[in-house]
Amino acid sequence: NAGVTQTPKFQVLKTGQSMTLQCAQDMNHNSMYWYRQDPGMGLRLIYYSASEGTTDKGEVPNGYNVSRLNKREFSLRLESAAPSQTSVYFCASRDRVGNTIYFGEGSWLTVV
């Protein structure tokens, strides 16, 4: 099993450009999440999806949109990238039985 797979691993964007971070999980989990991690700020929840067809805002949703395409896939879109969105982005999915969250390997995004 691959677990949680996210792409791309690294990306440099210019201010105002758009891009989509892709995430897929093969563990048949209902819940999926997007976090960002910044030095001194820890992991902050951007959006989550409790099940296919639903999405909800987390702590820092401004400037982002998400799509839960199906049970496996949950994408994060930056419509107009800003330097403040320079961060490491983690996708994750949750095992409902054990409440364990499984993370992807991260996407390093730099906005210049």
Next chain:
Amino acid sequence: SQKIEQNSEALNIQEGKTATLTCNYTNYSPAYLQWYRQDPGRGPVFLLLIRENEKEKRKERLKVTFDTTLKQSLFHITASQPADSATYLCALGATNKLIFGTGTLLAVQP
């Protein structure tokens, strides 16, 4: 406001000693608390979960305590090894979400 606090300074200990990391929270009533390990350039990896009605949980050299009165969890690594060096994150469980602390960097010196 809701807050989760972990030691912001790095914890340096000698190999073989017990490492103790602290997680304090305010304005939460979590149903459970989790600890994760994160290595540089990698995603966090789940270690242990403890529920609100449990006082202590063990897994091999790891031990977690949860005091809902003090609003505090302690994470212990006994007989620490240099391979235990990493950042350790605590996370509070609430409904569909998991809220993370900022993490504590543990450095185990040989």
